[in-house]
Structures are given as C-alpha cells and as structure tokens.
Amino acid sequence: MASLSIFNSESDEDNWVIQINQLVSETNLSILNKMPVCIYQVPKSLSSAKPEAFAPQLIAIGPYTHFRPELYPMERFKVFAAKGVLNHFKKYDLKQLVAQLHSTGPFIRASYHKYLDLKEETLLYTIAIDGLFLLDFFHNYLNEEVSGSFMTGLEYQVQLSGVKLTKDAIIRDIIMVENQIPTYVLLRILVLQSSKPADLVQEYLGSMLLSFCQKHSPLELTHSPTCSEAVSEHYHVLDLMYHLVVSHAEKSETPIPDQIEGTSILQKSSISESKTTYFKKVKGVITWILDSLKKLKDVNIPLVKPIKQNLQPILKVSSHLESLSSHPKLSEKEEEVPTVVNIPCVRELHSVGVYFQPLEGGNMAIEFDEKMGIFYLPVLRLDVNSEVIMRNLVAHEALTKPDFLIFTRYTELMRGIIDTVEDVKLLKNAGIIESSSSLSVEETEELFNGMSKSIGPTKTDKLDKTIKKVNNYYHDKRKANLYWILTDSVYKSWKLFTLLATFVLLAMTALQTFCSAYDCPSYFRPN
Structure with missing residues (x-):
C-alpha cells in the first residue's frame, strides 16, 4: 500500500526543495522569528458541530481556499474588482504589482500554519x-472624515452582468478563520499603489478595518484603538475584531474587605446557618406527625374509618416535602469549575428576583451585584451573520490563546442561561439582546448550541467567580423562599397539627388499652 504524500508530481518535490532552502537561509530564519503564525486551518474537533460556519460558501480568500473547485466560479468577480482598484490608482498593473510584492513572499508563508504547496x-x-x-470591499467602510479624497469614486464592484452577490455571504466568508490575509499585505498593496505618504495610507486602511469590525461585531467594542494601531498591532481583520470585543486588561489590585464587610459576611453566614437549622426542626416535627398518620391507614378499626378518608390530602405533603428537601439545586454545590457552565436559566433567575442590565466593557466587565440582585451583561447584537462570526471568534481564540478562553467561556455562559424562547424574550426586554427583524426568537435560542462543545475547560477566574456568585445567590434565595413558605404554612396550620397530634396520641393510648384486653393482631392485618 502506497503511503500518503503531500507531493503529486516531481515538480512539487522540486518546489519543496527550493522552499526549504529559502526557509533555512539566515534572512528567512530572522523573518520566521519576527513573524509568528497567525492564520490556521480549523481542526475537525472545532468545526464538527457546524462545518458550514467555517468553510467559505461564496468567496475564497487566501491560499487555503483560493483554489477550491466549488468556490472558483467566483474568481472572475474578484478579478473584476481587483482591476477596478488598479484602474482607480493608475500606477501598476497586476503583473507589475506582483513583481513589487516579490520580497514579501517569505513573510506571507510564515503567516500560515499549513505548508503552502504553491510556487x-x-x-x-x-x-x-x-x-x-x-480593498475594493472594505473601501465602502472608510470613514468619510478620514478618507478625504482617498479611493473616492471607486465603485463597489460586486455586480456584473446582472449577477448580484449577496453582501452578507461575503461578510461571513471574509471573517472566517481560514479565509484571512495578513493586514500588512493589504497595507503593502495600498502603499505601492497610492501616492499618499505611508502613514496616511495606514490611517486609511485602519479606518476601513475598524469601521467594518464596529459594523458587524456581535458585541460592543471594549476599546477604541487608533487607526494606525488597528493595522500595526493586529494580524488580520478577524484578529482585530477579537481584540476589540475581548479586553485582556484585568485589574491588578485585589480589594481587601474591611471590618464592616467582614461582619456582614459573617452575619450572612450565621443567618444562612440559622435558616437551615430552623428548616430541619420544622421538617422534623412535620415528618413525625405525618409518619404517625401513615400508620392509621393500615388500622382496620371502624372508629378510625372516617378519619382515614381525609388522610390522603394531608399525606401528599410528605412526598412534596421530601422532594423539596432533596432537590439537586438545593444541595451543596461543588467547588470545582465544571467543563460546561452550570447556571440557572434566565427564567429561573428572574423568578428569584434577579434583574438583567446591559453594561459597557465587554466580556471582562460581566459582573453580578449580590446586594441588588442585578446581573450585568454586555449587549449582544444579533443578525444573520452573528452565528458565523461568533463561532469563528471562538475558533480563533482556541487556536491562538488556548490558555485564556474568555470569549469561549462567555458563549458557554449565554448557552447556560438561554434554554427556552422565554429566556430570549426576557433578555430582549432587558436590552441585553438586540436582534434584527430577520432573526426569529427561536433562531436566537438555538444560536449558542454546540458553539464550544469541543473545547476543554479553562481558567477564567473573574468570569467564573461571577458565575459562582450568581449560583450562590440563586440557591440562597430558593432556600430562603422554601424556609419562609414552610414556616408560614406551619404557623397557619399549627392548631390543626396540634389537634391531629393530640388525636393520634389519644388514639394510640386507646389502642394500647384495647389490645391489653383483646386479641389485636386480627384487627391490624391489612385488608
């Protein structure tokens, strides 16, 4: 059996030898050290849940996808758009531009994780x-205040011979992990074509990319870099969008609780313990009375029959009490962080008095106010492109920052609190979710399913602490509500329970007296 190989012909082997010699040269080794890998292929473990969200459906961008047969029919539209940009600047034709880009070849290869078997x-x-x-596509996002006369008059070239390409499909394809081109290549092309100074060209390109990200980002941007920083500090448009919605700056200072805060914590702890003790006592009294009443069901005495007929409604309280006390959400919580976020849904949180409010600051600013019962979440803007964009942001984070999966943890949080259509409606009413009319509530509810199921757990200390606070608040409220319900019920029914307990004691005494004189076993056999 022949072994699999990356080579299809002898010419491929010759090209490989040439590329290896280029890579081991001192010049290119220094390039590899300066230029880290930034564009990856998505492994099947990440794309299996929804492969179409990571595979371009219309336009191929970059060497990973450029020659895919199913996408190649659109090549002439790309060529037509490219010719429009070249004609606009009137400086180099395509052949001359390629000659000018010759020195960038090693940088381009260094950017891609996969071996590029291309001449x-x-x-x-x-x-x-x-x-x-x-550049033809992005120029429509250029800020008019920045642009001046730069690229004005260049028509949008996505329409040819009556065929209009879907803009949303292009947006989705452009933002995919495998469909990226290094930003410095776009900058290099613009610098070569434009007669403007390089620093101004960088401003123009940065304005385009920032406007594109702001327009299509599902989350509000956490900060506003300059146009030059958008080009110089980020590898490609997906990397730029990721860093705009995820801020890695955490507060270094750790607040030390003062004596008042410490006292309140101790008071909360003592109150919680006292509620648990009271609950156990009340439950013990009720259980003893109900167990005594259960014994009367099997007693075959004519005097007890009228009472047995009214026992069934009372005995139902026993099973209800046991189910409440053994409810999994009222049991003690594990300290370990689960793989998937374990948190009540929006409807359950709302039922114990949790309110949701939008915040500014992105994922790192998510917080829960335990005193007010307010859960602060970033505003999520959803449209037909949001799912693909978010899935590729998750994949980009997993491939480039496997030790800091804050965006992935955020998607798990949203998947945890959104279980039903009602949860989506509550978040919409609170202003957390802003959805276009083209996206139904049902589609919004399904958006987060399977988005990060192939990614293992990670440390996201601040967000995990917030999730833990929400869980503690929810469980404490449930326990408190159960305690007050039982206390109120027992208080209102205390006279009835006292009468029943007195009757049970008298009945047991009478039975003991009766059995001392007569043969009781024949009476106590079940029917």
Whole structure:
C-alpha cells in the first residue's frame, strides 16, 4: 500500500526543495522569528458541530481556499474588482504589482500554519488578487472624515452582468478563520499603489478595518484603538475584531474587605446557618406527625374509618416535602469549575428576583451585584451573520490563546442561561439582546448550541467567580423562599397539627388499652 504524500508530481518535490532552502537561509530564519503564525486551518474537533460556519460558501480568500473547485466560479468577480482598484490608482498593473510584492513572499508563508504547496509566483498572484478584492470591499467602510479624497469614486464592484452577490455571504466568508490575509499585505498593496505618504495610507486602511469590525461585531467594542494601531498591532481583520470585543486588561489590585464587610459576611453566614437549622426542626416535627398518620391507614378499626378518608390530602405533603428537601439545586454545590457552565436559566433567575442590565466593557466587565440582585451583561447584537462570526471568534481564540478562553467561556455562559424562547424574550426586554427583524426568537435560542462543545475547560477566574456568585445567590434565595413558605404554612396550620397530634396520641393510648384486653393482631392485618 502506497503511503500518503503531500507531493503529486516531481515538480512539487522540486518546489519543496527550493522552499526549504529559502526557509533555512539566515534572512528567512530572522523573518520566521519576527513573524509568528497567525492564520490556521480549523481542526475537525472545532468545526464538527457546524462545518458550514467555517468553510467559505461564496468567496475564497487566501491560499487555503483560493483554489477550491466549488468556490472558483467566483474568481472572475474578484478579478473584476481587483482591476477596478488598479484602474482607480493608475500606477501598476497586476503583473507589475506582483513583481513589487516579490520580497514579501517569505513573510506571507510564515503567516500560515499549513505548508503552502504553491510556487512563489502563484502565491503572490493569489495574494494580490484577493488583497485587491478585499480593498475594493472594505473601501465602502472608510470613514468619510478620514478618507478625504482617498479611493473616492471607486465603485463597489460586486455586480456584473446582472449577477448580484449577496453582501452578507461575503461578510461571513471574509471573517472566517481560514479565509484571512495578513493586514500588512493589504497595507503593502495600498502603499505601492497610492501616492499618499505611508502613514496616511495606514490611517486609511485602519479606518476601513475598524469601521467594518464596529459594523458587524456581535458585541460592543471594549476599546477604541487608533487607526494606525488597528493595522500595526493586529494580524488580520478577524484578529482585530477579537481584540476589540475581548479586553485582556484585568485589574491588578485585589480589594481587601474591611471590618464592616467582614461582619456582614459573617452575619450572612450565621443567618444562612440559622435558616437551615430552623428548616430541619420544622421538617422534623412535620415528618413525625405525618409518619404517625401513615400508620392509621393500615388500622382496620371502624372508629378510625372516617378519619382515614381525609388522610390522603394531608399525606401528599410528605412526598412534596421530601422532594423539596432533596432537590439537586438545593444541595451543596461543588467547588470545582465544571467543563460546561452550570447556571440557572434566565427564567429561573428572574423568578428569584434577579434583574438583567446591559453594561459597557465587554466580556471582562460581566459582573453580578449580590446586594441588588442585578446581573450585568454586555449587549449582544444579533443578525444573520452573528452565528458565523461568533463561532469563528471562538475558533480563533482556541487556536491562538488556548490558555485564556474568555470569549469561549462567555458563549458557554449565554448557552447556560438561554434554554427556552422565554429566556430570549426576557433578555430582549432587558436590552441585553438586540436582534434584527430577520432573526426569529427561536433562531436566537438555538444560536449558542454546540458553539464550544469541543473545547476543554479553562481558567477564567473573574468570569467564573461571577458565575459562582450568581449560583450562590440563586440557591440562597430558593432556600430562603422554601424556609419562609414552610414556616408560614406551619404557623397557619399549627392548631390543626396540634389537634391531629393530640388525636393520634389519644388514639394510640386507646389502642394500647384495647389490645391489653383483646386479641389485636386480627384487627391490624391489612385488608
């Protein structure tokens, strides 16, 4: 059996030898050290839940997808858009531009995780065509205040011969992990084509990318970098969007609780313990009375029959009491962080008095106010593109920052609190979810399913502490409500229980007297 190989012909082997010699040269080794891998292929473990969210459906961008047969029919539209950009600047044609990009070949290869089995000229033509297409698409997002006369008059070239491409489909394809092109390549093309100074061109490109991310990001941006920072500090548009919605800056200071706070904590602890003790005492009294009444059901004495007929409603309290006291959500909670976020849904939290309010600051700012019972969550803007964008943000985070999966943990949190359509409606009413008219409530409820099921647990200390506070608040409220319900019920029914207990004692005494004179076993046999 022949072994599998990356080579299809001898020419492929020759190209491989050439590329290896280029890579081991001192110049290219320094390039590899400076240029980290930033564009990955999505493993099946991440894409299996919904493969179509990671595979371009319309437009191929970059060497990973450029030559896929199912996407190649759209190549002429990309070429047409690229020609429009070249004609706008009137400086280099495509062949001359590729020649100018020749020195960037090693940088381009260093950016991609997968071995690129392409000749240098083929790779550069691929990058040039796709880069020009992206510039044609992004120029419509250019801030008018920044643009001046830059790229004005360039028509949007996605319509040709009566065929109009779906803009939303292009947006989804552009943001996918495997469909990325390094930002510095776009900058290089613009610098070569434009007569503007390089720093101004960088401002223009940064304005385009920031406007695109702000327009299509499902979460509000956590900070506002300058246009130059958007280009110089981020590898590609997906990496830029990720860092705009996830802020890695955590407060270094840890607040030390003062004596008052410590006292309140102790008071809360003592109150909780006293409620538990009272609950156990009340439950013990009720259980003893009900156990005594159960024994009367099997007694075959004519005098007891009228009472036995009214015992069934009372005995139902016993099973209800046992089910409440053994409810899993009222049991002690484990300290370990679960793989999947374990948290009550919105409807359950709302039932114990938790209110939801929108916040500014992104995932790192999620907080729960235990005193007021307010759960602060970032505003989530959903449309037809949101699911694909969020899934690719999760995949990008898993591939580039496996030790800090804060965005992944956020999607698990949302999946945990959204169980039904009613949960979505409550979050919409609270202003947490803003959904377009084209996205139904049912589709919103299904959006988070399976988004991160293939990713293992990670440490997200601040968010996990917030989730723990929400769980503690919910369980404490449930226990408190159960205690007050039982206390109120017992208080209102105390005279009845006293009468029943007195009757049971008198009945037992009478039975003992009766049995001392007559043969009781024949009477106490079940029917």
